[in-house]
């Protein structure tokens with residue numbers, strides 16, 4: 001039998017993927033995933049967008065690696081962050097292209113701890129060395145960031161400043177400005193991953209970090225959380241110079257992302273009813289968040305500490321006495337699934353505290369209440 005490459009063997013597996021079979025059993029309530037609520041996909045808008053697909057035969061031909069021109073123009077005009085954009089197969093591909101374009105084995109990448117697991121996997125596959133900066137719910141510790149940047153040869157700093165997965169932290173304006181300045185000073189490229197940016201339920205929208213250090217940043221956007229994830233349309237916006245190498249890598253990887261999906265996505269997000277859909281989606285998720293928060297306050301306050309997120313899809317619960325992995329394993333016996341926080345730390349980093357990630361978008365109100373009641377049973381019996 002042939003062996004998988006060393007870099008594949010050394011890449012962390014996804015916890016959720018590993019327990020998928022168990023999660024899918026009947027009766028299981030999963031707070032573990034990060035799925036949008038399928039009942040809220042904008043089906044009427046999508047149906048109209050699909051009808052237009054037949055109108056333009058050119059979208060069935062091979063297309064440009066950079067993406068569908070009208071979608072690229074719409075993105076550049078509406079975001080006004082940089083002079084170039086590449087449409088990718090989900091924002092996940094954008095990060096993979098950045099890593100493959102810029103990282104040599106052993107190169108240093110900086111990220112928050114905890115961080116998005118899908119990003120950690122990409123950095124592992126690129127055989128990069130992943131370092132971490134101290135962070136809290138307001139963003140990275142700027143003094144620590146400065147010392148990390150001055151003492152190491154960091155090439156890329158990857159972060160999710162708006163409603164991070166898993167911690168739901170949202171950087172303050174001061175942190176955004178501080179990070180932008182430091183990235184410019186140390187000539188480090190900032191990778192801003194922003195799939196939850198549009199899902200804000202309260203408070204003011206803050207400027208993206210990329211808008212504060214133009215020319216120095218990659219901004220990765222996604223439509224998975226506000227339209228539908230299965231179309232796999234995302235993008236990366238940056239200066240032409242920064243994006244140039246990605247074009248070569250994408251060409252080698254898949255030539256271009258599916259044109260019909262790009263056209264359908266553009267028709268969806270520019271549909272006159274899309275803003276109303278987004279508004280209703282935010283109200284719906286905000287109500288779900290409140291149901292989960294209320295249940296956590298009533299049932300789990302002896303065992304967890306958490307902050308109420310102003311957006312996104314998760315509550316990040318710090319455990320006062322339990323070990324996250326033991327708790328998550330035992331929870332499966334009680335038919336409730338959660339992700340242990342340890343999974344979101346890079347392999348070499350020391351885990352600062354015990355936590356679990358709780359998703360509030362996939363279960364309905366009654367299921368959220370029941371899931372928390374089950375968790376309370378698990379915690380009181382552990």
Ligand SMILES: Cc1ncc(COP(=O)(O)O)c(C=O)c1O
Pocket residue numbers: 034089090091092093116118160164165193195221222223224229233234
């Ligand atoms: C932080 C973060 N980045 C990127 C992605 C991938 O998004 P996409 O569906 O656009 O590939 C996710 C998906 O959950 C995510 O949480």
